[in-house]
Every structure is written in C-alpha cells, then in structure tokens.
Amino acid sequence: xxxxxxALLKSLSAAYGPPGREREVRELxxxxxxxxxxxxYEDTSGNLIVKKYGQHKGTVFFSxxxxxxxxxxxxxxxxxxxxxxxxxxxxxxxxxxxxxIHTRSGKRLRGVIGMLAPHLQTEETRSKLNxxxxxFVDVSMSDFSEISVGxxxxxxxxxxxxxxxxxxxxxxxxxxxVIIVKMLERLSALKHDxxxxxxxxxxxxxxxxxxxxxxxxxxxxxxxxxxxxxxIDASPNYPKNEFGKGPAIxxxxxxxxxxxxxxxxxxxxxxxxxxxxxxxxxxGTDGDQxxxxxxxxxxVSLPLRxxxxxxxQICVKDIEESARLLALFVSALKEGVV
Amino acid sequence: xxxxxxxxIHGASGNEEQVRTYIQEQLKSVDQPGQVDxxxxxxxxxxxxxKSDKTILLLxxxxxxxxxxxxIQDDGLLAVSxxxxxxxxxLPGKRVxxxxxxxxxVIGYKAIHLQKxxxxxxxxxxxxxxxxxxxxxxxxxxxxxxxxxVHFYSAFEEYENRYVGKALDDRGGCAILMALYRELxxxxxxxxFAFVVQExxxxxxxxxxxxxxxxxxxxxxxxxxxxDNPELKKERWSTHLDNGPAISYLQSGYALDYRLFEAIxxxxxxxxxxxxxxxxxxxxxxxxxxxxxxxxVPCAGVNIPSRYIHSPVSVISKKDFENTKQLIADILTEExxxxxxxxxx
Numbered sequence: 001x002x003x004x005x006x007a008l009l010k011s012l013s014a015a016y017g018p019p020g021r022e023r024e025v026r027e028l029x030x031x032x033x034x035x036x037x038x039x040x041y042e043d044t045s046g047n048l049i050v051k052k053y054g055q056h057k058g059t060v061f062f063s064x065x066x067x068x069x070x071x072x073x074x075x076x077x078x079x080x081x082x083x084x085x086x087x088x089x090x091x092x093x094x095x096x097x098x099x100x101i102h103t104r105s106g107k108r109l110r111g112v113i114g115m116l117a118p119h120l121q122t123e124e125t126r127s128k129l130n131x132x133x134x135x136f137v138d139v140s141m142s143d144f145s146e147i148s149v150g151x152x153x154x155x156x157x158x159x160x161x162x163x164x165x166x167x168x169x170x171x172x173x174x175x176x177x178v179i180i181v182k183m184l185e186r187l188s189a190l191k192h193d194x195x196x197x198x199x200x201x202x203x204x205x206x207x208x209x210x211x212x213x214x215x216x217x218x219x220x221x222x223x224x225x226x227x228x229x230x231x232i233d234a235s236p237n238y239p240k241n242e243f244g245k246g247p248a249i250x251x252x253x254x255x256x257x258x259x260x261x262x263x264x265x266x267x268x269x270x271x272x273x274x275x276x277x278x279x280x281x282x283x284g285t286d287g288d289q290x291x292x293x294x295x296x297x298x299x300v301s302l303p304l305r306x307x308x309x310x311x312x313q314i315c316v317k318d319i320e321e322s323a324r325l326l327a328l329f330v331s332a333l334k335e336g337v338v
Numbered sequence: 339x340x341x342x343x344x345x346x347i348h349g350a351s352g353n354e355e356q357v358r359t360y361i362q363e364q365l366k367s368v369d370q371p372g373q374v375d376x377x378x379x380x381x382x383x384x385x386x387x388x389k390s391d392k393t394i395l396l397l398x399x400x401x402x403x404x405x406x407x408x409x410i411q412d413d414g415l416l417a418v419s420x421x422x423x424x425x426x427x428x429l430p431g432k433r434v435x436x437x438x439x440x441x442x443x444v445i446g447y448k449a450i451h452l453q454k455x456x457x458x459x460x461x462x463x464x465x466x467x468x469x470x471x472x473x474x475x476x477x478x479x480x481x482x483x484x485x486x487x488v489h490f491y492s493a494f495e496e497y498e499n500r501y502v503g504k505a506l507d508d509r510g511g512c513a514i515l516m517a518l519y520r521e522l523x524x525x526x527x528x529x530x531f532a533f534v535v536q537e538x539x540x541x542x543x544x545x546x547x548x549x550x551x552x553x554x555x556x557x558x559x560x561x562x563x564x565x566d567n568p569e570l571k572k573e574r575w576s577t578h579l580d581n582g583p584a585i586s587y588l589q590s591g592y593a594l595d596y597r598l599f600e601a602i603x604x605x606x607x608x609x610x611x612x613x614x615x616x617x618x619x620x621x622x623x624x625x626x627x628x629x630x631x632x633x634x635v636p637c638a639g640v641n642i643p644s645r646y647i648h649s650p651v652s653v654i655s656k657k658d659f660e661n662t663k664q665l666i667a668d669i670l671t672e673e674x675x676x677x678x679x680x681x682x683x
Contacts, residue, residue, distance in 0.1 A: 313444075
C-alpha cells in the first residue's frame with residue numbers, strides 16, 4: 001500500500017533535527033523505507049543509508065538531507081531570558097515566534113521570542129532592524145535552570161495543507177527525503193539494472209558533511225542530490241520556478257552534462273513536467289560534495305517558497321512527479337552509461 | 339477555562355461577535371441574558387440590595403488587534419493593513435486565519451538566500467503579504483473578500499506560573515469580569531459589567547456605556563504593557579511580571595481619579611495585597627473615553643502586566659492574573675470606591 005505523502009510530510013515537518021541531531025528524523029525515514037529496500041543502516045556520520053539491489057550493473061546514489069535550520073543558545077540571562085545565535089535563519093522572522101529549547105537532558109521547553117509592545121517603542125527602536133544582538137527568548141514559563149549555552153532551539157509551528165500545497169517547517173529538505181521514499185516505492189514495481197543507494201543525509205546546513213562521507217563510503221557511479229530550490233521568488237536573471245510544474249533539473253558546471261541530459265530525456269519521453277535551473281557555480285546542495293568524490297552528479301530540486309522560514313511551502317504534485325522521474329531514470333540506466 | 343477560550347476565539351476591533359456570543363452564552367445562566375447595544379457592547383447588571391442607589395462600572399474590552407485584507411493581488415497574495423496597533427516586524431513567518439471561514443494563511447517572507455539590500459531593511463506593510471496557498475486572484479476570491487479580518491493563529495498555553503497566548507490584551511480583563519460576575523455576592527450598590535467593542539482603534543465603544551448607565555465610578559481592567567525584558571533598561575519598564583496588579587495614575591489622555599487611586603493603594607497597603615504602580619504613562623484605556631463622555635465618570639485602572647501585547651504571542655503571570663481579580667473583588671466588597679468619592683475633588 002502506498003504511503004500517504006501528506007502524512008509523511010506532517011510527521012517529518014514536526015520532527016526535531018538540527019545538524020548533527022537528526023535522530024528523530026532518521027527513525028521516521030527508517031520506518032518509511034521498511035519493506036522497500038534490501039539493506040538499511042546508519043553510518044558514523046549519522047546518515048541513514050539504504051540499498052535496493054538491481055542487477056549489479058552499476059550503482060546510482062541519491063541524497064536528501066534530514067537536518068533543519070535552527071538556533072543555539074549563546075547566553076542565559078537572569079530572570080529567564082536567553083540570547084541566540086542562528087544557523088541559516090533570517091532574524092526578521094523571529095519577533096513573536098514560539099520556539100522549543102532542546103536541553104541536553106532531552107527535555108523540550110517552551111520559549112517565546114518577545115518584542116516590545118508598540119506602546120513602548122521609541123522613534124529610534126521603531127525603525128530598528130533587530131539582529132541576534134537585540135533578540136531574546138523569554139523562557140520564564142519554563143524551568144530554565146536546565147537550559148545551558150549550546151542547547152539547540154527550533155521553530156514551533158503547526159504544518160497545514162491547502163489543496164495540493166503543504167506549509168510547514170523543515171520541508172527543506174525532508175520533502176526530498178519523501179521523494180526518495182516514493183521513488184523506492186515505484187522502483188519495487190520496475191526493473192532496474194543498477195543498484196540503488198540512498199542517504200538520508202546529516203549536517204547539510206553547515207556544509208553537507210553527511211553527503212560527502214556517504215558518497216565516499218559508497219563510491220557510486222552516479223550521484224543525485226535532491227534538494228529544494230526557490231519557487232516563485234526569483235532574480236529577474238533566472239527563470240521563475242513554479243509550483244505544479246515538476247522538479248527543477250540543474251544544468252551547469254557541477255551537474256554532469258550526461259546526467260542532466262539523461263534526466264531531461266527521461267522527463268520528455270514520459271511526459272513528466274520539469275523545469276530547468278541554470279547553475280553557473282556551486283549549487284548549494286549535497287551535489288557540490290558528491291561531485292568532489294569523482295562521481296558523475298546530478299541535482300534535482302523541488303520548488304519551495306519561503307525557504308528557511310517557519311512556514312515553507314511546497315506543492316505535493318511536484319513530489320509525486322519527481323519520484324516518478326527518478327524511478328524511470330533509474331530504470332533506464334544501462335551499464336557503462338558514464 | 340474562560341481565559342483559554344477567550345484567547346483562542348477571534349475578535350479584532352469591529353469583529354467582536356464571537357467574543358460577545360461566548361461571554362453571553364457563558365453568563366446567561368447566572369440570572370439574566372445580558373444587554374447588547376447598537377455598537378455591539380455587552381452589559382450585565384448586578385442590582386444591589388437597595389441600600390444604596392449608587393453604581394460601580396467594571397469595564398474590559400472584547401476586541402484585539404489584527405489585520406484586514408485591503409487588496410487581493412493578481413498572484414493570489416493578500417495585502418493587509420493593521421486593525422489597531424500592530425508592528426509589522428512581528429508578522430514575517432507567522433500563521434494567520436483569514437475571514438469568517440478561518441481560511442489558513444501564512445505571512446511568507448522572501449528566503450534569506452534571495453535577499454540583497456532588503457536584508458537590512460525592516461519589514462513594512464508593503465512587504466507583508468498573506469499567502470493562502472493559491473496562485474491566482476480568481477482562486478483567492480473564492481474564499482476571501484476585501485475587508486475580511488485576519489487574526490493571529492496562536493494556541494493558548496498554561497504553565498505553572500504563566501499564561502501564553504494572543505489577545506491577552508484584553509481577554510484577561512474579560513475573563514476577570516466574567517469570574518467576578520459569577521462569584522460576587524449581591525452588594526449594597528449596583529455593579530455593571532461592561533464588555534466593550536473597538537478599544538484598539540481609538541476607544542470607540544466604551545463611551546456609549548454612559549448612554550445606558552449612570553455609574554458613579556469605574557474600574558478599567560486592562561492587559562497593560564510590561565516591557566520588563568532585556569531590550570529595555572529597568573528604569574524604562576512599564577510593569578514587571580509577578581509583581582502584582584498594576585495600578586495606573588496617569589495614562590494617555592487622562593489623569594485617573596486621584597481619590598480612587600489613593601483609596602486603592604491605601605486599601606492594598608492596609609490589607610497587605612501585592613500591587614505595583616505602572617511605571618509608564620504610555621497607552622490609553624477606555625478610562626480616557628469614560629472620563630470625557632457625557633457627564634464623565636471618575637475612573638481607576640487596575641491592570642494585568644502583559645509582555646509582548648499586540649503580537650501573536652503575549653505572556654502574563656498566573657499569579658498577577660489571580661491577584662488582579664482578587665484585588666478588584668476586595669475593592670468591591672469593601673466598598674472602597676464609593677467611600678473615596680465622598681471626598682470632593
């Protein structure tokens with residue numbers, strides 16, 4: 001029976017998983033791939049590695065990262081206030097945001113990032129951009145004696161669905177993990193010569209360490225990084241990635257030309273919608289690390305709006321189309337393709 | 339729990355119907371259905387035993403700050419303007435409810451990766467847009483109309499020492515009035531409990547109370563600013579959580595009646611009831627309107643110190659909430675206000 005994409009997204013979005021702390025997310029993916037693969041294991045970097053064997057004619061590897069953007073407690077102030085440092089987060093999103101503080105003892109405590117009421121603002125503070133040096137977390141409602149410097153802090157929110165759209169945190173990049181799961185489901189009904197490896201990878205947001213070590217260990221012939229790309233909001237010099245129009249296939253320096261062409265060819269042949277994303281330099285995805293292991297790399301991206309905010313937006317149709325494209329791509333791979 | 343229910347229902351200024359209906363439903367079983375006037379204010383009257391013909395008014399406002407849809411763009415995003423004092427900086431990345439059908443939406447914000455010069459500029463109303471998950475104006479128009487109210491999405495939470503939620507200004511006051519209406523015995527004089535509309539857009543609702551009742555004095559029960567956080571020097575704090583109900587002496591537009599002010603302080607001191615003086619005069623309350631409408635009513639302000647009001651998440655002290663209710667109950671049962679008014683101004 002096919003797994004419900006919305007249900008997977010809901011659980012994954014709610015899970016806690018800053019870089020290097022991906023256990024909750026890993027456990028979920030472990031559950032989802034159960035029965036779909038031949039091997040599952042965790043490696044020393046915290047990646048969840050899965051293998052689904054074909055005819056051993058070659059190996060293709062997929063990577064989607066499990067970690068999320070987050071904050072760290074940088075100081076505990078008297079009377080129940082904290083200062084934060086951010087990892088990949090715009091401080092403009094923080095005033096009036098509810099957060100969770102994850103203590104080293106494993107507790108999850110409430111925090112509220114407060115902001116002075118308009119009544120108490122002055123001419124000067126009203127027009128001020130509050131950075132991490134100004135922002136604070138109110139933890140006076142919690143037993144804050146357990147909080148210490150270095151504790152991770154994540155957004156608290158509640159994901160929701162509108163039609164084909166899903167809104168929630170950490171869809172970068174767990175929605176691409178769902179693409180892998182859905183691809184594996186489809187592969188169960190398809191013949192494929194290549195063995196398929198996948199990493200639900202760790203620590204992308206601070207340098208894609210997980211994808212690097214996994215591709216080193218697995219030494220695949222082909223590596224595909226699955227990540228998200230900006231939907232709708234685009235620089236005028238780039239095409240606008242739209243929702244519901246399929247995955248964005250990167251073309252450029254890092255994506256291997258043969259792989260990009262094969263992906264595009266597969267999409268065309270099967271009538272799968274796709275978009276093209278020019279990548280003149282680094283892609284900012286696991287792909288940059290996979291390539292360094294001398295692997296022919298492709299980068300396939302899911303359009304996502306409001307990246308690194310508490311409510312990222314994706315279109316679930318694009319997940320399904322991406323999974324379909326990748327399954328057919330795998331099934332079309334022949335010995336000696338690269 | 340009144341406070342939880344009150345904070346989770348929606349009622350920006352001019353849209354208080356849900357709040358009014360809730361209060362009326364909860365209180366009608368006590369002894370009367372309550373009275374609603376043409377502006378939407380809700381009144382409950384507790385007649386005295388006849389020994390005195392005086393009337394004391396307790397007043398809290400039902401409305402909260404929010405947003406209103408002012409434009410539906412071709413791309414399906416909604417432009418909004420504030421209803422009451424909302425700082426646009428509290429909005430990016432927050433979830434909201436749009437319109438009567440509670441259509442979910444988010445105030446999306448451009449990804450940090452795509453920001454250039456705008457990284458250093460503060461969010462303003464030209465940048466705040468509500469995304470309801472549609473891509474075209476026509477799709478948005480199926481669920482949203484111009485003028486629809488937009489309310490903050492924020493679950494109420496109770497902790498050992500704190501309440502966390504939206505609209506604590508002034509649903510905290512409403513909850514106290516509701517509890518007092520239930521709990522207070524019949525007194526020698528009359529007490530009117532007024533739940534008023536449209537405080538946040540300029541104290542619009544409260545004045546009409548005086549068209550219906552002739553109170554001799556009033557207590558305004560408000561969620562007032564705190565500001566006791568690291569952003570602000572201690573000298574500039576308005577109130578401090580856990581230090582008790584905040585008594586105000588002067589506020590935007592009105593010097594509260596000194597006889598009532600002094601009497602409340604003397605009473606609290608004598609009884610050993612914890613209180614604090616509000617350290618700032620910023621912010622108006624319906625007291626300003628009552629003192630300046632019709633014949634003018636002497637007012638006192640007894641407030642619940644509240645952090646981060648006018649935002650999707652505010653925080654109050656449970657102890658302050660209980661003590662504010664108790665102080666007002668004691669003031670009423672011991673007839674502190676009427677005695678104080680025997681002195682000439």
